[in-house]
Amino acid sequence: MLMLIITNCRHIANDNSERTNSDDEENEKISDVINYHRKWIVIKDEEKNQKQQMEVYISELGDTIYNQNKFFVNGKLDSTKSNFYELDLSAKTNGEYKGKIKIHSGYIHNIESPITRRRLQLYLLNREDSINTDFESINMNNIKFSYSSSNDTLIGILLDMIEIDTVIDGENMVRLLESRYYLDNKSETLNTLINEFEKNKN
Structure with a gap:
């Protein structure tokens, strides 16, 4: 049985048309860490009474990454066209935090x-800025986690991987659908995981 992998990647738009290859090379030499500004934007279609809220990460280099989206029709959330997460984070003691993330994946309704099989894999940056990959959830739409930090800043990435059986040209295959969500609870972030995953994707 073979595996067919399909990755649901967010579109990246480059708003700086005058940036040259030499500029890119120079920026990489200066630092691999890029600062991002995270915010929600709203796109409305008054005629159809539709509205879409989109979370975007805008880098200091002018690139835009689309992360989450919520689609509304007549003021009601359309779960079949929305892909987002709910974060519940609380403090414990001595810099210890615990939380829970619930995923709402619209594309599941179209499968x-x-x-x-469904697997959620959570990567977080801990106090020493090393990656903690100990958090995993199987066949659920939520995942629990804990981490150490000198403040309440949360930085990470969540992978949502779904396996389905399919037949292509008479051959049984496993189809893997993967979506990723960048996680931050501050409007300004130095989420180095964004750089790593975007480089590997290209």
């Missing part, structure tokens, strides 16, 4: 084949 015709039965889902055989």
Whole structure:
């Protein structure tokens, strides 16, 4: 049985048309860490009474990454066209935090084949800025986690991986659908995981 991998990647738009290759090379030499400004934007279609809220990460280099989206029709959330997460974070003691993330994946409603397995994989940056990958959830739409930090800043990435059985040209295959969500609870972030995953994607 073979595996077919399909990644649901957010579109990256480059708003700086005058940036040259030499500029890119120089920026990489200066630092691999890029500062991002995170915010929500709203796109409205008054005629159809539709509204879409989109979370975007805008880098200091002028690039835009689309992360979450919520689609509304007549003021009601359309779950089949929305992809977002809910974050519940609380403090414990001595710089220890715990939380829970719930995923709302609209594309699941459009999958015709039965889902055989779903895995949520959470990567977080801890106090020493090393990656903690100990958080995993199987066949659920939520994941619990804990981490250490000198403040309440949360930085990470969540991978949502779904496996379904399919047949292509008469051959049984496993189809893997992967979505990623960058996680931050501050409007300004130095989320180095964004750089790593975007580089590997290209």
